[in-house]
Amino acid sequence: MAIGVCDYSSDDIVIKSPNDRRLYRYIRLSNGLCALLVHDPDIYADGPPDASVPDDVTDDDDDEGDDDEDEEDEEESGDEEDGDDEGEEREASKSNAPQTKKAAAAMCVGMGSFCDPLEAQGLAHFLEHMLFMGSAEFPDENEYDSYLSKHGGSSNAYTEVEHTCYHFEVKPEFLLGALKRFSQFFISPLVKTEAMDREVLAVDSGNKKSLVDAMENGINLRDHIFRLYNEFYHGGLLKLVVIGGESLDVLEGWVLELFSKVKTSNASKSEVKSGLPVWSAGKLYRVEAVKDVHILDLSWTLPCLRKSYMKKAEDYLAHLIGHEGRGSLLFFLKEKGWASSISAGVGDDGMQRSSVAYVFGMSIHLTDSGLEKIYEIIGFVYQYIKLLRQVGPQEWIYRELQDIANMDFTFAEEQPQDEYAAELSDVKYEPWFGSQYTEEDISPSLLELWRDPPEIDVALHLPAKNEFIPQDFSIRAHNMSFDSMGTSPPTCILDESLLKFWTKEQLGYVVDCSPRVTYRILGFCFRVQSSEYSPVYLQGRIDNFINEMNGLLSELDDESFQNYKSGLIAKLLEKDPSLSYETNRYWGQITDQRYMFDLSAKEAEEVKCLEKSEITNWYNTYLRKSSPKCRRLAVRVWGCNTNISESKTQPAAVQVIDDPVAFKASSTFYPAFC
Template identity: 40%
Template sequence: MAAAVSRDDELVTKSPNDQRSYRLLRLANGLCALLVHDPEIYADGYPPQASKAHEHEEMQEEEGEDDEESDEDDAGYSDEEGDDDDGEDEDVEWEEDGSEPKKRKEKGGDKPLVKKAAAAMCVGIGSFADPPKAQGLAHFLEHMLFMGSSEFPDENEYDSYLSKHGGASNAFTETEYTCYHFEVKREYLKGALDRFSQFFVSPLVKAETMDREILAVDSEFNQVLQSDSCRLYQLQSHTCSQGHPLNRFTWGNKKSLVDAMGSGINLREEILQMYMKNYHGGAMKLVIIGGEPLDILEGWTMELFSKVKAGPLLDMTPKTDMSFWKSGKLYKLEAVRDLHSLILSWTLPCLHKEYMKKPEDYLAHLLGHEGKGSLLYFLKAKGWAGTLSAGVGSGGSQRSSYAYIFEMSIRLTDSGLKNVFEVIGAVYQYIKLLKQSEPQEWIFKELQDIGYMEFRFAEEQPPDDYAVDLAENMLFYSEKHIVCGEYIYEDWDPELVKHALCFFNPDNMRVDLLSRSFDKQSQAIQCEPWFGSQYIEEDIPSSFIESWRNPVQLDADLHLPKKNEFIPGDFTLRNANSPRSSSEDNPHCIVDEPLIKLWYKMDMTFNVPRANTYFLISVKDGYSSLENSVLTELFANLLKDELNEVLYQAYVAKLETSLSVVGSKLEIKLYGYNDKLPILLSNILSTFRSFSPKTDRFEVIKEDLERAYKNTNLKPMSHSTYLRLQVLCEIFWDVDEKLGILMNLTFTDLVKFIPKILSQLHIEGLCHGNLSEEEAINISKIFCNTLSAQTLPEEARHGERVICIPNGENFVRSVRVKNDLEENSVVEVYYPVEQDIGKGATRLRAITDLFSSIIEEPCFDQLRTKEQLGYTVKSSPRMTYRMLGYCFQVMSSKYSPVYLQSRIDNFINGLSTLLDGLDDETFEHHRSGLIANKLEKDPSLSYQTDDYWSQIVCKRYIFDMPKLEAEELRTIKKDDVITWYNTYIRSLAPKHRRLAIHVYGCNSDIAEAAKLQEQLWTAIDDVQSLKVSSQFYSSLC
């Protein structure tokens, strides 16, 4: 084994609060590795068991014993680029208390909390390298690397190993790099690295798996076919200059890859050539996070990754400027959702080397500001816009070596759509203001202070996410700044800001307009070939371009922001003089008064000057009727709109607020640095108490809510879950009926309604983090002193009840997709188990989670990999208002719901054989892996707060629930899981009952649903009629 060319334990700059150790390692083959020793992974000491685990793995490999067949987990090779919907999740009215077995939770107790190990590898090749005749090749290569290696030829070995040892993996293809990453139980890191390293040493790229993986790529593409953000990105790529790397179809699909083969291209040879040319040590950045000493991690790195072939160091030099788009054009793209969105894009030179100055962040801060004097404030006053965001995105296409793309996205009102060129004119007025005002050092200093504060007190991420971030940082930052590069604003360079501002001109601007309000009969309509999106390319009148180039006047309402009063100055830790006691392990109630009940826990773990304060406010009759539920949402949205300026200032200073309607309640969350938190809360509650809506904002917010209702359920997966919950919940107001009510509501209706809902209240809250008990009590007093409401009686507080599906019943609800162009169909099959109450509830949850762990990979293997039903195949427990259940979900663009149901049933019926044949060793791997997940340490204060809050929201108040579940798991046997399956899931089981939701895509015939009634299914034609004749469980929350 060759020695490392260089190593350095002192080079990387880390936060003074970061207890991890870092070693930078350069191998002879050019590979650069960052090794991270996290002492908390083995907080109980580096044990002999870990070494024995590694030895046991090596013995198994030598003896050829580890040959279990299974396929990759859904996370095994899903492309995160394709999964990201850019904030397009629909506005839905329900909330479900999810119970996911892999969720990180607070564990408490005497046993030390454990963390997982992780690794990530970034390779400097991405979709910009796709050959024009085989577009999507880099993404396809990413998929193929999971299909086995010379050392581990079973195509499922890597993911099977991770699955058995409490781990998971993922990968994504960017424009100029591809990233692979995993996490695993701490003692199995070496075995996971052994399998992982073979991706980069000797992948097999099996010819017999290629057709199947092309279908997987195609299914992945079909998932984003109706995504507005993805359609816009592809239109921008399609209309980019010919020959530019951005002029690509980066996802790839069956057509792009099969057509490549049809034109005589040997796809496997193309993949191997791309791999051999680009997958070498000089192009690779590796991160390993483990609990082992750095010397051991270095030994493993040398042993496993020295085998990677050598190659020249990655060249990240900015490319010569190339023209991206034609100037003077307006692209009108037909939207899927009901929206009007204006996107302005300016190309800046590549700024990779200017990360210590960050001129693009300075400009984003000002152009995207939401305070008084800002562009958004001005546009809202005109009634033209609702939201605005600006900046250079984090994606590879926005930050490439060719250029940085600065985007401004403005959500327009109907009036704004009619005045779109005037909106752009206002943008250029603000740009003129920035050019005239000269760059302001005090603004840079604010960003600098906030950046350093965030670096100093950075909240820890899950290890796999952190590994990915570090590997990506290694591509763009100097070795010294791998950890801190994204936070630092070190050098104030006003000339560079001025230089960047020069690119904000009409000749360098692209204009995209998304809406459903275009003339579809226009002769100018064109079709983007991959997504089939309809668009119009128009010339912008030269008179407007000239007026934007040098605005004649500057509106007096536009000015620079004032200094931010929410930037914290007190970072004192409240626990410094508070010895830990057993009473502080979990939240405890410190205020229990008629108006407010408050839970409290001082942070004794993370030692950061942050606090999270969450509150549920029950209001009088806020959910008692369909009309009241809509009025409550209007009130909440108008209140947020009224508070926007102050909330935005706090947000910039990293003190964030969430205000939303959760079922029958208002939920307010304040989270971030605790110094100014009471001031912000007082401001919010004062506005809450005296709020009086304005007529003009009422009309705008009503328009926004109308669109939100129309856009609900456009995604078939969300639609199926919505429909399931609509059946299960006794009161679940239909969104289409809410839309009908909304259209007829007046400003007077709302004004009359507000005093009524605020006349009686009840608050339940949680204060967690860097707050003393006295400070928490004072927060409760802010509520009591500010809100002069009477107490809402307990019997008047809404509690949700869940329908009791009779044993032996098989309900099915069949509907069409809401979007007529949506090709995907979805089947969601839900099995009720029991109410989550009583002495046996903890054990039942544990068995359900263990069943899920055991069948997750076989389910994926059978339904996705072998049968290729679709890209999305899921199985997991569900917790719906304290009703435990189990759910199977499949989404497919190829098969009808009736066929999908038959294949799900076939898999479920075969589980008896699978469970009976489960050997003791495999069962123990699943059990111990699940225990490790239950006992995994929360990575940050926010994770821990969310776990505590879920216990309060569902009124369970078992704050050490994962620890109790882990204890139960230690006594659960395989026969217990089989008994559970034979009781609740198996056909004709004594408590077998199910609800199937079938959402029919546009290419499936809903008339097929009649076939199900011949198979003992009961069709649900009228949900309300079903509820009238049904029994319901008692309300628990």
């Protein structure tokens, strides 16, 4: 197979934290696609797999439809996946190994909802959904998700106003197989008509009605999707990130092989004309709150500040307006008894930081007294802004913010791999402040931003210097360890992939299942959230799925079952990405009074011994309604404008809980907690 070439490559372009052991390489392919390759040495603590082993070994699902593979490749693939003695021994040793890390990848496309055609609003989001529904090389709609599920992985995607991001994580030895399927999103999506008719009902983030209306008005959504895809899904607007345990050379070879087929850049750009009005200024809107809370939100438009992203003018302003010390706006409003908190700044989402404009927001939580003084409070806000204009930008304040940012960068904690990949693929700004300070960098943001406020004489002033901000970053962190203080039986977990048939039924945008522990009572929860169907109907579909699960389990072959087991073990043994994740895991055990700080490792050992028959027996004992040990609680939440009268008709065997408080108090188990 012909492999593409790089137009540019550099191993020194990334400035990384001193504590970051990863290696980075930035490459640009001849088709214009840019890729950041990340070698994470913690993924394979004992070194990566033997590079001489054929790719098919880690790509077991490629056997379907690949009639031209030779017998030798099939034998080697079977050795890995069918579980010979050596393979089983390797798998056992992996499950006994220390916590591991996943591999991950993300692709950011420089096109989002700002590019929706007027007659089909929501099309960019719909296109994102359709790319998951099969490609020319992998036509099965569930192939990508199924491959990740079998190998301890997961995926997600989101559509912003000016970009769309796709990302996944997977057991590291299956990264290549996942990349093969992932790359086809950007090369040969099928966009099947029958899949579109179903999926249009699932795009439930405010776009469903506009898309359905477009179809009813005779708009051919498939034609529009391909028009949008062909215009924007090309090398020049794609940014790829791949994080793996393999060397940078190996990762580069994979990217060149798989993504060189992406079509070459064209002249299209998704940039939106800047300077367009976002809203009419000087308006006050009163919105009735659902909660018992009073909030005053103020918003101003700023010019797009992307070109001066390292100067962080908007962060300087947010720091001062949101300051809480003596002389600050909040301190003054608290003394008056009018406000309890203030937050300010430019949000992180695309609408707040678009090429059209930046939106600087300020949110003030008001007391009951403050609710009656809204106009006075707005006057004091402008008075404080006037003070900032009169005093002018202060270099010492800028340096304080710079020192804090440097400290955050020096001691940056790791994130989950897929989140880190997604963040890197959408890098527009650096996390630190620029080293060069000039007053002009800050002043423009303060001088468009505001109208002249009324004259009010109040005791407002800038914050005092903070002597506690360190400038010597030679601090060392210390870890603490805990000993195990008990054991518990393993948790039986059914993989979410068994619920895939609900994508096809389009019951709702949120469909999932998971185990849960409530006051040490183990349960298994199915959840469906729908804007289309009532809770009664959804409960019936859940019952139907549970009844059909026996057939799904009986059809699950041994190889797939072993893959699911291996994927689950990998999830249980996954390394905590940061100290905060580890802390939360320990505190979860402490607050539950279980003190099993190695619970995941113990569960992994138990899962390793699981047999398919045990899962079937567990299902028959606890999930099937005919079993005497089946105990179920159905919580049904009815939305507005729904026919709640359906809930009045109940089967004879159902006990309706009219008073949850009284019911919990009568519980035999843990009534004090209830």
